[in-house]
Amino acid sequence: MKRRSVLAAIGSLGSLGALHYTTRPRPDTLEVRFWLSEHAAQYDIVETIQAYLEWALDYDFWSVDVSYGGHQVLEREQGAWPVRSGRWPLRVGAGGVGADTVETARDVNLLVTAGEMNQAPTGYAMPHIASVGGAQYLEALGPPVEQSIRPYTRSNFSMQVLLHEVGHTLGLQHDHGTIFKQGPTTVATPMVSAYAWDDEFQATHSRCGDAYVPRDQREETREGRPARAISLEFSSCSRDRLSSYRGGVRP
DSSP states (O other): OOHHHHHHHHHHHHTGGGGTOSBOSOOSEEEEEEEEETTGGGSSOHHHHHHHHHHHTOOTTOEEEEEEEEEEOOSOOOSSHHHHTSHHHHHHHHHHTTSSSOOOOSSEEEEEOOOOSSSSOSEEEETTEEEEOOHHHHTTOOOTTSOSEEEOOHHHHHHHHHHHHHHHHTTOOGGGSOEEEETTEEEEOTTTGGGGGOTTOOOOBOTTSOBOOOGGGTTOEETTEEOEEEEOSOOHHHHHHHTTOOBSSOO
8 A cells, every 4th residue: 555545544544533433332223324436326226235234234232224425436446445545534534523525424434336346355344434346236136135145146246245344344354254055055154255265265163163164065066067155144153243343443
């Protein structure tokens, strides 16, 4: 990251206190706001994103308030760039002190772009702030309640990455996810996501002790193709961690 970007990110972090990102009792209401880049806003996906976020974060220990903040003009339509460059954290931080028009949410501030999803990183997150690509693929999604385990398609993967980055903003790590079998199919939950099939992902158990499907069993085939699927539902380990969420710059 260039020095200017680092300074921008540090400056935004310095203003996060204005957003009340302090440790507190577990919130009765989780505040989530998302924005679309100018290119992402060309797609009819606002209601889709809102519905999936409400569904994925709907737990009995809080209510969820998901809102749309409008569109943002970006220099680059790449999923990770707005956060990694410091641009999006700076705007969120400035909005929190009234120095920008961005009206921030207390818990999650997500920027969705039309960045491609075939080259990592497809998204990036820090406490309370994230950006992700794939807007152009979300239009094809049906309602979230049809089924939580889905084929490994570009549209389903794009939504899973979106949920993955939101999980990071709330303190979830990769090993809060799980990898399990459903018949011959290997299924990865949002926090593990495509890392389940990455040779560099060496974990064998979740943080809660759940054993992952062994690596040599994750590439079983069905009709000559890898039997892979993804879940859009956070694992029980992730839910346990979310139940202890208390805000703070390190949630």
